[in-house]
Every structure is written in C-alpha cells, then in structure tokens.
Amino acid sequence: MIAFWIVALFALVGALVVVLHRNPVYSALGLVLTLFQVAVLFALLDAPLLALLQVMVYAGAIVVLFLFVIMLLSLEPEKRLAAPFPVAVAGLVLAATLGFGLVVSGTLPLRSGVPSRLPADFGSPESLATNLFTKHQLPFELTSVLLLVAVVGAVVLARRRS
Amino acid sequence: MEVFFSLAKIVVAFVIILQLTLLLLWVERKGSALIQDRVGANRANLFGGLLPFNLGIVNTWMADPLKLFHKEDIVPTEADHFLHWLAPFVAIVPLFVTFAVIPFGDVLRVGGYTIDLVAAPIPASVLFVLAMASLAVYGVVIGGWASNSRYSFLGGVRGTAQMISYELALSLSIVSVVLTFGTFDLQEIARAQGQLIWGVIPAWGVFYQPVALILLFIAGMAESKRAPFDLPEAESEIVAGFFTEYSGSKLSVFMMADFVEIGIVAALVTTLFFGGWQVPWLGREGFQFPGGFAIALPSLVVTLLQFVAFLVKLFVFCWLQILVRWSLPRMRYDHLMAFGWKRLLPLGLVNVGLTAVLVLLFDGWTVK
Amino acid sequence: MEPYAALMASFVLCGIVAAVMVCASWILGPKNPTPTKLEIFETGNPPMGSLRGMRFPVKFYLVAIFFVVFDVEVVFLYPWALIFRQLGWAGLVEMAIFMAILGAGLAYVWQVGALEWD
Numbered sequence: 001m002i003a004f005w006i007v008a009l010f011a012l013v014g015a016l017v018v019v020l021h022r023n024p025v026y027s028a029l030g031l032v033l034t035l036f037q038v039a040v041l042f043a044l045l046d047a048p049l050l051a052l053l054q055v056m057v058y059a060g061a062i063v064v065l066f067l068f069v070i071m072l073l074s075l076e077p078e079k080r081l082a083a084p085f086p087v088a089v090a091g092l093v094l095a096a097t098l099g100f101g102l103v104v105s106g107t108l109p110l111r112s113g114v115p116s117r118l119p120a121d122f123g124s125p126e127s128l129a130t131n132l133f134t135k136h137q138l139p140f141e142l143t144s145v146l147l148l149v150a151v152v153g154a155v156v157l158a159r160r161r162s
Numbered sequence: 163m164e165v166f167f168s169l170a171k172i173v174v175a176f177v178i179i180l181q182l183t184l185l186l187l188w189v190e191r192k193g194s195a196l197i198q199d200r201v202g203a204n205r206a207n208l209f210g211g212l213l214p215f216n217l218g219i220v221n222t223w224m225a226d227p228l229k230l231f232h233k234e235d236i237v238p239t240e241a242d243h244f245l246h247w248l249a250p251f252v253a254i255v256p257l258f259v260t261f262a263v264i265p266f267g268d269v270l271r272v273g274g275y276t277i278d279l280v281a282a283p284i285p286a287s288v289l290f291v292l293a294m295a296s297l298a299v300y301g302v303v304i305g306g307w308a309s310n311s312r313y314s315f316l317g318g319v320r321g322t323a324q325m326i327s328y329e330l331a332l333s334l335s336i337v338s339v340v341l342t343f344g345t346f347d348l349q350e351i352a353r354a355q356g357q358l359i360w361g362v363i364p365a366w367g368v369f370y371q372p373v374a375l376i377l378l379f380i381a382g383m384a385e386s387k388r389a390p391f392d393l394p395e396a397e398s399e400i401v402a403g404f405f406t407e408y409s410g411s412k413l414s415v416f417m418m419a420d421f422v423e424i425g426i427v428a429a430l431v432t433t434l435f436f437g438g439w440q441v442p443w444l445g446r447e448g449f450q451f452p453g454g455f456a457i458a459l460p461s462l463v464v465t466l467l468q469f470v471a472f473l474v475k476l477f478v479f480c481w482l483q484i485l486v487r488w489s490l491p492r493m494r495y496d497h498l499m500a501f502g503w504k505r506l507l508p509l510g511l512v513n514v515g516l517t518a519v520l521v522l523l524f525d526g527w528t529v530k
Numbered sequence: 531m532e533p534y535a536a537l538m539a540s541f542v543l544c545g546i547v548a549a550v551m552v553c554a555s556w557i558l559g560p561k562n563p564t565p566t567k568l569e570i571f572e573t574g575n576p577p578m579g580s581l582r583g584m585r586f587p588v589k590f591y592l593v594a595i596f597f598v599v600f601d602v603e604v605v606f607l608y609p610w611a612l613i614f615r616q617l618g619w620a621g622l623v624e625m626a627i628f629m630a631i632l633g634a635g636l637a638y639v640w641q642v643g644a645l646e647w648d
Binding site (some may be wrong): 003043044049053056057060061062064065068069071072125126128129130132133134137140141143144145147148150151152154155158159 | 534538586588590591592594595596597598599601602603605606608609610612613616617621624627628629631632634635636638639642644
C-alpha cells in the first residue's frame with residue numbers, strides 16, 4: 001500500500017510535467033516517468049507481463065518516436081498562450097466532468113459480476129497468453145492489419161515530400 | 163534472516179557487475195595493447211615498482227576511476243543543465259538493475275535455508291532484461307540533446323536509431339529461446355540446461371539455437387555501441403558523439419555504461435546458450451559422468467563451483483566482445499542500417515518460424 | 531522477501547551508487563570555469579548559431595516508426611512463445627497469418643526502398 005502511494009505520486013508528478021512543462025522534450029521525459037510508474041502499478045497488481053510490455057513498448061519505443069518527432073520539428077519551448085474564454089471554460093467543464101466520473105467510479109462498489117476471489121493464476125503471463133490466443137484471435141489478427149496500415153502510411157507520407 | 167539473505171544477494175549481484183566493469187576497463191586497455199603489439203597500461207603501480215611484474219591492473223582498477231572522479235566537471239553554458247546531469251544517470255541505472263535478475267548459481271543451502279541464487283527472482287526475467295535494455299536508449303538521446311552541440315546531437319540521434327534497429331534482432335533471438343525452453347524465467351532456463359542430450363552432451367542452448375546465439379551476440383554488440391558498431395561516438399567524424407560535452411565522472415559513467423552493457427550481453431549469452439552457472443555433468447549431489455562414474459561433493463562445494471563457472475563464462479564472453487572490438491573496423495552507417503533491417507531482422511523471423519515448426523514436429527527435440 | 535521488493539531494493543541501491551558516481555567530480559574535482567571552457571565544442575571555433583532549429587533527415591523518423599510497428603509485433607510473439615506447446619499447430623497457423631501480414635509490410639518497405647540509406 002505504501003508502495004502504491006509512492007508510485008502513484010511519481011506517476012502524477014510525471015503527468016504534471018507532461019502537461020505543464022513548456023519544453024516538449026521535458027514533457028516527453030515526464031511521459032516516460034508516468035508510463036514507467038504505471039508499469040510498476042501493473043506489477044503491483046500481479047500483472048508482470050503487462051508491466052514489462054508496457055515498459056518495452058510505451059517507454060522504450062513510442063516515446064522514442066515522440067522524441068524523434070520533437071527533434072525533427074525542432075520544437076521551441078512553447079510560448080504561454082492565453083486560451084480564449086469559451087475554450088478555457090469548455091476545457092474546465094470537461095476536466096471537472098472526467099474527474100467527477102473517475103471519483104464516482106472509484107468509490108462505487110465493484111460490479112457483482114466480478115468474483116471476490118481471483119483465480120490463482122490471475123494476471124500471470126500464461127493466463128494472459130491463453131486468453132489472447134484462444135478467446136481473442138480475431139482482434140489479434142486484426143492488429144496486424146492495423147500495424148500494416150501504419151507502416152504503409154508512414155512510408156507514403158515520408159515519400160511524398162521527396 | 164530471509165531479508166538478510168535477499169539483501170546480501172542484491173549486493174552480490176551489484177558487486178559482480180561493478181567489479182566486472184572495472185576489470186574490463188583494464189582488460190580492454192591491456193588487451194588492446196596486446197592486440198596492437200604495444201606494452202600499454204603499465205604506468206601506475208601499487209608498491210612503487212617493488213613488484214617484479216607490472217601488468218598495470220592496479221592502474222585501471224583504482225587509478226583510472228579515481229583520476230576521472232577528480233577531474234573538473236564542465237557543463238557548457240548553452241547546455242540544458244538539468245538534462246545534462248540526468249543523462250548519465252538514466253544511461254546507467256537500468257543497466258545496473260538488469261543484473262539483479264541474472265542467476266549466478268543454483269541454490270545455496272546454509273543452516274536449513276535454501277536460497278535461490280538470483281537477486282530478484284521475478285517470473286518474467288528475460289523480458290525484464292529486454293525492457294531495461296530498451297530504456298538504455300534514453301541516456302544516449304538525452305545526453306545528445308542536452309549538450310546543445312551539433313556533434314552530440316548527431317551522435318545521439320545516430321545512436322538511438324542504431325539501438326532501436328538492433329533491438330528487434332535481439333528480441334527475436336530471445337523469442338526463439340523462449341520457444342525452445344517454454345519459460346520467461348532465466349533461472350528455469352539455466353536449470354533446464356542441466357539435462358543431457360543422449361545422456362552425454364549437456365543440453366545447453368547453443369546446441370538448440372545456434373542462429374539465435376549469433377543474432378544475440380551481434381545485436382548485443384550493436385546495443386553496446388562498440389566497434390564495429392561505434393558510430394554514435396565515431397571519433398573521426400563527430401568528435402565523441404553524444405558525450406562530446408561531458409567530462410570527469412559523468413564521462414566515466416557513460417563509458418562504464420558501455421562496459422555494463424558488455425557484461426549484460428555476456429550474461430545473456432552465458433545464461434541462455436551456455437548453461438548459465440551449469441558445470442557439465444555437475445548435479446546437486448556432485449559430478450555424474452556419462453560413463454556411470456560419479457564423484458559426490460558437498461552442497462557448498464557444488465554451489466561454489468557453479469558460481470565460479472558462471473563468472474568464468476561471463477568473463478570469456480566479455481573478452482570475446484573486446485576481441486571483436488579491437489579486430490574489426492567501423493561499419494558505414496548505411497551498411498549498419500541495412501545489416502540490421504535486411505539481414506538480422508529477416509534472419510530472426512525465419513529462425514523463430516523454423517524453431518516453432520521443429521518444436522511441434524519433434525517435441526523431444528527440446529527440453530521441456 | 532518478495533521478488534518485486536528485492537527488485538525495488540536493487541533499483542534504490544543502483545540509483546544511489548549511480549548518483550554518487552555522477553556527482554563525484556562535482557564534489558571532488560576542481561572548479562575554475564572560464565568562458566572558453568564553457569563553450570560547446572565546435573572544432574575550436576566559436577560555435578555558429580544555435581542547435582535549436584537544426585533539422586535532421588526524415589529517415590530517422592521512419593526508422594522509429596518501423597521500430598514501433600515491429601516491436602509491437604515482437605511483443606505479441608512473447609506470450610505466444612510462452613504457451614506455444616499448449617497451442618500446438620493451431621497456434622502456429624494463427625501466428626503465421628499474423629506474421630504473413632506484417633511480413634508483407636516488411637516486404638513493401640524493402641521494395642519501395644524505405645530501408646535504403648542514401
């Protein structure tokens with residue numbers, strides 16, 4: 001439980017850096033911190049495979065891509081912009097609604113469908129793999145199509161310029 | 163007591179890698195001198211030349227780190243100060259931690275306790291090694307960017323592109339090992355290699371996965387950014403790459419990270435392909451030779467032998483990498499990328515497919 | 531001790547030692563900065579312009595995208611490899627389809643020359 005609060009604190013700090021820091025490189029690194037802490041949370045919740053894959057894919061690959069894009073565009077630290085009044089209000093309302101929803105869903109009792117005792121192998125790499133490759137074959141196969149589209153799209157966009 | 167043993171294991175794992183890096187520093191200097199027909203690394207000596215021989219080991223073991231730690235720490239005015247400090251730290255911590263999941267022995271039986279000789283016995287340790295290796299990119303990219311120098315930046319970008327390209331081959335070689343052994347646990351993989359093929363040959367991974375071994379070795383060397391893959395720090399083109407603007411102990415930490423990565427590659431090669439801590443025909447009760455001949459040994463001696471075997475293997479593969487480094491010239495960048503994407507990646511994919519088919523056809527072919 | 535607690539302890543130990551090593555020469559070393567010393571290195575000349583604003587080839591960005599895509603592919607391979615023996619031939623076919631689709635992607639990238647570095 002103590003571990004949870006420490007990890008959650010770091011995750012929040014990272015998230016705040018992402019949103020508030022004016023230098024995009026710092027934001028990307030804040031994102032790494034948050035993603036890493038979320039991975040630790042997964043590990044604390046008995047999902048080691050998910051935790052490690054989170055680090056590998058998000059922290060190890062996707063944020064590297066973000067950093068490359070930031071450097072490619074050589075983004076300057078952004079100027080502080082005053083948002084127009086309606087936009088600011090809309091953002092505030094949206095954030096408040098989301099926050100309220102999160103608090104409510106966090107305090108409500110669990111749905112009755114969730115068993116109070118989890119199976120012994122819950123979250124283990126084996127059970128995750130078995131679920132993925134026996135019950136969710138179609139989404140798994142469709143993922144490859146999605147990735148294919150990503151590759152082709154990237155090549156087409158990069159080629160158009162040259 | 164349990165907690166004490168756990169902490170002791172963590173310290174042992176950390177001391178292994180720390181001492182290994184210092185030793186490698188000397189081996190690298192003395193070894194390169196041998197290869198290039200120089201004397202090399204023979205200046206500092208502990209007892210003022212009273213010893214009849216001077217290998218220079220004292221030189222690098224103590225004098226080199228001490229000298230670097232006493233140099234001035236320079237942060238360029240135009241650099242991003244916070245990230246400049248952060249980069250070496252980020253570069254080395256994930257690499258250090260990796261050694262916590264490498265098994266360095268079977269079990270140690272002391273006073274009724276049975277201790278599993280791996281510092282942090284987490285279930286998916288192979289993936290942990292890969293995850294930490296993928297975080298090692300940040301030291302390079304942050305260091306390159308924070309220095310605000312063109313050379314650093316080019317080195318950082320080059321280094322990142324190279325590391326991510328070769329990470330795929332690394333991952334694929336590990337996938338085929340996981341296919342062979344059916345587990346993510348390095349300790350279980352090491353234990354499985356204690357069996358015998360046809361009752362004679364130790365069932366080491368190298369006999370099942372020779373292609374994966376080559377892939378892992380090449381990709382691992384590319385990850386550690388050393389010649390022939392040292393383009394991120396190609397001194398004839400971009401001064402010193404991503405650590406051009408570093409000095410003193412921060413520079414030494416970056417260089418140390420290279421050595422730690424060599425150690426990690428050696429540890430992976432040892433554990434996945436050469437039986438880890440296994441000594442051929444040595445079981446928990448002593449030697450069991452194929453002819454039926456056996457020598458009984460106390461449990462403590464067995465554990466000690468296995469620990470020494472692990473260290474010896476680890477060192478041999480470190481030495482092999484240093485040998486390669488001083489033998490081969492640097493690659494050209496386009497060749498480097500082409501080699502990673504057009505040779506290693508397809509080879510890794512084919513190897514995974516082939517392994518899968520072979521496992522299904524002859525399940526007895528592999529250890530279960 | 532829990533394996534994860536051991537891992538955490540390991541993180542803490544490595545973090546402390548690494549921090550000490552990084553800061554060592556700031557603590558032990560001399561400090562006499564001069565303006566020339568604090569300049570960034572540019573073959574001995576005064577540096578020209580700023581790095582911020584410098585651009586680099588789109589190739590690197592493409593490599594990063596390819597890496598993300600194929601890394602996700604490899605990530606699916608891990609759990610598959612773990613339970614491969616239970617899945618049997620069905621698992622092989624399943625993965626073969628997945629790999630074939632992504633293999634087509636690799637072939638396309640290769641064919642259009644996006645892997646060429648010139």
